[in-house]
Amino acid sequence: MTLTSCPFHGDLLVHADPVILGGFGSYIFAMSDRVASQTTELNDPQDIKNPKLGWLIGFLFLVSFLGLFSLVPLRKVMIIDYKLIYPSGTATAHLINSFHTPEGAKLAKKQVKTLGKFFVGSFFWGFFQWFYTSGDDCGFQSFPSLGLKAYANKFYFDFSATYVGVGMICPYIVNISVLLGGILSWGIMWPLIGTKKGSWYPADLKDSNLHGFTGMNSTFKSSNMQKFKFYIHSSLLCTCVCILIAIVQVFISIALILGDGLYNFAKVLYRTVPVIIANVRKGPATTLPISDDGNSITTSAVTSYDEQRRIDMFLKGQIPKKVAFAGYVAAAAIAIGTLPSHLPSTQNVLAFCNAYGCGLTDWSLASTYGKLAIFTIGAWAGADHGGVLAGLAACGVMMSIVSTASDLMQDFKTGYLTLASPRSMFVSQVIGTAMGCVVSPCVFWLFYKAFKDLGETSSEYPAPFGAVYRNMAILGVDGFGSLPKHCLTLCYIFFAAAIVICLIRDLVPKKVSGYIPLPMAMAIPFYLGSYFAIDMCMGSLILFIWRLVDKAKADAFASAVASGMICGDGIWVLPQSILALAGVKPPICMKFLSRTMNDKVDAYVATLS
Secondary structure, rough: OOOEEOOOOOOOOOOOOHHHOOOOOOOHHOOHHHOOOOOOOOOOOOHOOOOOOHHHHHHHHHHHHHHHHHHHHHHHHHHHHOOOOHHHHHHHHHHHHHHHOOOOOOHHHHHHHHHHHHHHHHHHHHHHHOOEOOOOOOOHHOOOOOOHHHHHHHOOOOOOHHHHHHHHOOOOHHHHHHHHHHHHHHHHHHHHHHHEEEEEEEEOOOOOOOOOOHHHHHHHOOOOHHHHHHHHHHHHHOOOOHHHHHHHHHHHHHHHHHHHHHHHHHHHHHHHHHHHHHHHHHHHOEEOHHHHHOOOOOOOOOOOHHHHHHHHHHHHOOOOHHHHHHHHHHHHHHHHHOOOOOOHHHHHHHHHHHHHHHHHHOEEEHHHHHHHHHHHHHHHHHHHHOHHHHHHHHHHHHHHHHHHHHHHHHHHHHHHOOOOOHHHHHHHHHHHHHHHHHHHHHHHHHHHHHHHOOOOOOOOOOHHHHHHHHHHHHOOHHHHHHHOOOHHHHHHHHHHHHHHHHHHHHOOOOHHHHHOHHHHHHHHHHHHHHHHHHHHHHHHHHHHHHHHHHHHHHHHHHHHHHHHHHHHHHHHHHHHHHHEEEEEEEEOOOOOOOHHHHHHHHHHHHHHH
């Protein structure tokens, strides 16, 4: 199931595919002369590469398969040992299982009915909300439930059935960690950093080049883009390094994610390398040693027959180690020959970090790693050696690798819960990825040739993220010196803090570690905002109260309720897209204004009459 957090499939995403990761609305378009002509810096020929069907297909094939092979050896660690939730994969599995319920199982029938009720309810709730979203910043998703000041800092309940359902599936500590991260970032840090204007970053950002607000905003002043105002504004606040506080947001988020992810990656290697060596000494094996080993990182007694069957099936349908290693080596060799040589060497660790975070919270932060690649590779190449183009290409490589890896883990989780063979899941993913690498560029190419102004600010399809990503690449070639003052210092502090917190969680007794927040979960609101954290905590609150009232019923039906909410809300995206393509617009705009602003609006309307 593909779930997105905003209409622009080039940025915030939960579960991605080549359509999204192809960068047709973001980094690919940012390479073109259509976007380069909108900027005043670094738009010479060496920093421009216009889309062509041949190289688009080749590029996607090149980068999409590295992620598939990179984490195959760690599937047992992620699914069985760490018992990561992967909420979308879990919800999909419950939906699939509901269609194959054995006859005569009364509880199963009731679970199916419950899932169906909430599926339909969630679908029609999305349909109901659509009626009130005819303009910018309209609808229930813009309801300032905690006040206008809190809303400005992304603290509000946005009535999303998806996030409430995810909150019911995720453990309490994950949801609390996400909320704590939102309070720390949007409630404390960003307001404080905003007071450092003139000290940590220039007080006057009105120069005309792309290093200031005017340069960035001029990209978005077309009247045809007003309908994208709210989403562009939200995305700029979270992702555009041209807005200096947002740079700190992105890099601190990356620091927390890498601190937690690298710690766990090192722990996995520490625990499993001796096992691999021991298995090698025993003689050749037909499957990956890490998947065959019965000694899990967090060994726990199997408490149910169903769980034992899932584990047996998951370990039975192995992927031969020759296939996994040979596929990875072949893909990496091709990548090293055609891409910056040090990118493939770092992708394993980053793919693990993204898959681990996605397993905890359902958020894939592939675009965050892409922005890191823009800066590092762009600075390495430099402005005089095509740094803009190199940074954008590196962004595409990194986004594709880390997101494809987390997608595969989502599918493994679905297969684990539905008793499907991991081998069949892997083969299906390979086939689907190959199809996407051909179909997606062809569809994009049709649009690109049909609309000669595609991507231009005056077009009906302006592709705003293309300009955003190019401006990030332009700043990236200046290196980390272009970052705001103390940005890297804060990154070092949060990176170290993440490692320390993880270390403390491992050292203290288990009954205490359950109350220590997870740095990976805390990092996500730094980047995205706190609105979804409130939704997820609302899901936890519902489940907590339900268990107080009737624990047996809550344990039996909570997963079905959550899955129905997630799937119903996700399916609504399809008819919503069809309505948009057909030109059908919502009839009502529900907007919330302060008393002062409302008086001004009333006064202005009175002058018109």
